Amino acid sequence: MPLEFSEIAGAAEDLNARREQRRKDKEPKTFEESRLELLLILEWARLRFADQEEPANAIVHGLVMRLNEFRNACDPAIWRELLPEAQRHSLGDYLLQDPFTRRSFDKPRGYSGDGVLLDLLYRHPSIEPRVAESSLLGQDIYAYTSISSSAVAVRERRDLLGEWVDETAARVRTPEILAIAGGHLRESEKSVALAEGRVGRWLSVDQDPANLAVVAEDYAGKAVETLAGSVKGLVAGTHDIGQFDFAYSAGVYDYLPDEAAVLLTRQILARLKPGGSFVFGNFSTEVIPDGYMETFMNWQLMMRTEAQMRALAEASVKGQDAQAEVFFGRNRHIVYARITRKS
Template sequence: PFVLCAPFIHRTFYKPLGYAGDYEMVNMMIRDPYEGGSIFAKILNRIFLSTPPVEAHRDRLVYLIQLLREETLQSRRRGRPTRIFNLGCGPAKEIQDFLADHDVCRDAHFTLLDFNDETLAYTSKVLGEIKRRYDRPTQIQLMKKSVNQLIKEASKPVGSPAKYDLVYCAGLFDYLPDQVCKRLMNIFYDLLAPGGLLVATNVDDSNPSKNWMEYALDWHLVYRTGQQFATLAPGEARPDLVKVRAVGTGVNIFIEVRKPENG
């Protein structure tokens, strides 16, 4: 109990929104780590926010921002906006930074999904403020939708679904079984336009902080090796256009699936 004085540990353990990895926990990973009501709490908070999985989350943000920039520039060269779909957007920190730091964001159109009302309200407010501050005309649509709803709707298609140049899901697979992840990957692939890119992330089974996360924080993830993650690739994807790789600490792994230009 003595470690609960650290704000990050307290929120992670008690899960006020009912689940781990909520938008405020993500915010805590990014902002000043020296938070807490005492020197001891601040130091403890800093220690936990220096662990490999938290560092991996920050590495993931760098990766995603670069991804947004590269894919948007690619579409700009084709003379059209980049249509981007993100499931489980959370606070969308990568989009916050993309809007603030990269003028090419003007050519991006975002569709962001999350199942939690509080998260959507927060993210809508923050993104709106950044758009006004930097005078960004970027189109952003936020929608309330869960994984189950998305899967259910995909099984009853009505007309032709929208097509996206980039579809990504960063963090959700850490909490979902293989069967659900595989279904989502197939749905995501169907949402891709020809030449589009699908990206998903997972915490690697090598996470050195696994035991203390489960024991001290009651934070349980579905871990996968790179080889296991590769088996979740969409059934229709060409094997030569599927890549699994790690960045930074190696605690986060990424699967990248490019749809052929000929569809």
């Protein structure tokens, strides 16, 4: 049952008393203390939605910041244990009216980051009817979540991929491009080289047939090809995909442990032509909406630090004639590795 304001005030006083006693005793935060603290955060937001006196963007922003701070301070094991309780909280009745949050939480294709969800992040014209079908509150929440810091980073990633394809086309005549788990391949819409017919082949490998169908329809008549394939198949080398001047993975590494990530990287490097490069991105540990994503979007990612990304890249090029560099996107929410094959 939702708490009334007087109950929340009493719970806050109890939490402060527990904190003070814990500090005196020099003891770590208990599960119950963490649980109460999270409950207060969720009730803070729920009451504000119920009062209808504040704009939705202000409420969601406050919730995102509080969840981020709480997650960062919480014991990881306790945080994982609290996730189901947060996801059952009645605050979700408000937040899940947002088509972006709802799409991730429901996972209609079995995973969060499908092509439709990315189109929602991109604010792509194709999803305008879906947004219009949402409640007014859902549209207001989407107006915030779709311009959050993580959404900005994803849109920048799309634009960068288009730029890197164009840079490749300036270096190589009719280059061959590989997209791993390409989704709806919206970065291709940002490529001047593709629009001008200066790309030889742009292959999108994806295991989701719905993603491939959109790519085949939207980019018919261009140099875009599709292949039904998985990361497992790429690692095993079972897909005969050819050689490439530029290859990239936008989001696959968010789900790969280090060993699998290195195996995939080495397989892709073997598919590069001399002078070709492979870029892969990963959400960094500096992502601010992480707590919101893991609770109300039910979206867990394997975020990496700059040092972890560098170690992954260096392990991938060991014994190869290749050079690796690691860098952040503008707001540091995505960290990239670029590996260039020298010969």
